[in-house]
Amino acid sequence: MERTKFLRLLGERIKQLREEKGYQQKDVAEKLGISKQAFSNYENGTREPNLLTVIEIADLFDVSVEYLLGLTTERKRSKELIFDENLDRNLSIEIMELIGICKELPPEAIELLRKIALELRKFLICSNKKS
Template identity: 45%
Template sequence: MTLGERIKYLREKNGYAQKFVAEKIGVRNNTLSSYESDKRQPDYDTLQKIADFFEVSVDYLLGRTDDPSPKEDKKMNLFFYDGLEGYDDLTPEEQKAFREHMYEEAKQAIELVKKLKKK
């Protein structure tokens, strides 16, 4: 699917009119229409607004992944990596793999705490 097809799919899936979505993301109705028909591409800020509105990742909109799940950053906002020695030296792909691993570790820790609370 193209970017425009994904935007249109998400809009229709949620039962939204173009005018409603356009207002929510701060563009004119004909601008959203041109995005959906792939006649025009949104700038990065608008792309981010579209992703936030539909609660999907920019990567999903751009076709880099078929997983429309919410942005990873929203799931990971409880972790603070600033100042973590070596984190900034990782490539973006390595950072993503690290965050995914830490997310899974955190989920397991939560389950362990829940089990311990029951005892």
């Protein structure tokens, strides 16, 4: 998806969700800990929120990140979480970044990464047993 279209769709979805909740831009900006202008720019599609902000917006409106990003029309979060809610938030962001990268790769590259990850896990498990 072209960057301009992506930002416009993201902004439209954020605005729609905000209006459905009856919030003003300043209300949401305060909840997110950002300026009203920054939030307004997200809605207008003139500024791209960072990944953590996207996650926080999804949390606030109880929708999936995938919905906000225009990857699905289904608003609800999956019952099966990709990662454990108890994981460190920074690790969760890193996992989301990896998922985003994988979505851009061809299937054979994803399969190669899966095999590498499995071998790395085996190696780390063996290393921990020797320690």
